[in-house]
Amino acid sequence: xxxxxxxxxxxxxxxxxxVRGRGxxxxxxxxxxxxxxxxxxxxxxxxxxxxxxTHLDATDAIPVHYRxxxxxxxxxxxxxREKDFEASRGLVxxxxxxxxxxxRRRFRGRLxxxxxxxxxxxxxxxxxxxxxxxxxxxxxxxxxxRADFARPRS
Numbered sequence: 001x002x003x004x005x006x007x008x009x010x011x012x013x014x015x016x017x018x019v020r021g022r023g024x025x026x027x028x029x030x031x032x033x034x035x036x037x038x039x040x041x042x043x044x045x046x047x048x049x050x051x052x053x054t055h056l057d058a059t060d061a062i063p064v065h066y067r068x069x070x071x072x073x074x075x076x077x078x079x080x081r082e083k084d085f086e087a088s089r090g091l092v093x094x095x096x097x098x099x100x101x102x103x104r105r106r107f108r109g110r111l112x113x114x115x116x117x118x119x120x121x122x123x124x125x126x127x128x129x130x131x132x133x134x135x136x137x138x139x140x141x142x143x144x145x146r147a148d149f150a151r152p153r154s
Contacts, residue, residue, distance in 0.1 A: 001061060005051050006031050011040060014073055015080040018062070025066040027056075030080075032073055036087050040072035075142035082132055085114040092141040093121060097134045108141065 014030040049070035109123035
């Protein structure tokens with residue numbers, strides 16, 4: 001129901017997550033440009049949000065009171081699709097697997113490669129191969145540099 005609306009706005013659906021709470025539920029929708037650059041304005045997110053909300057309410061798709069949040073991926077963007085991993089080669093990622101691999105479920109390191117559905121991550125001095133199907137949750141980890149804190153020259 002959500003993806004056609006996002007695509008009609010010239011964007012791609014990265015992720016949609018319904019979080020059921022004791023009180024209000026939350027629907028978190030993440031959208032991006034087709035190039036995957038994360039350059040989605042607040043205005044475009046608001047337009048998509050209004051249309052999704054109207055459609056969900058009209059069809060009574062969520063039977064309880066809920067909060068809708070539409071946003072772009074941001075600095076710590078979630079890696080939900082294989083193309084997100086392919087675009088993140090060389091960057092630091094944080095991965096949580098569905099079940100333990102080599103006795104652990106959480107991995108943080110540089111994404112060395114992503115080929116044939118396998119993420120190769122440099123973790124603790126060695127390379128780990130993590131099948132895409134085993135990844136429960138993954139994010140990029142933004143590495144701050146001095147340039148991020150430099151004052152612009154007048």
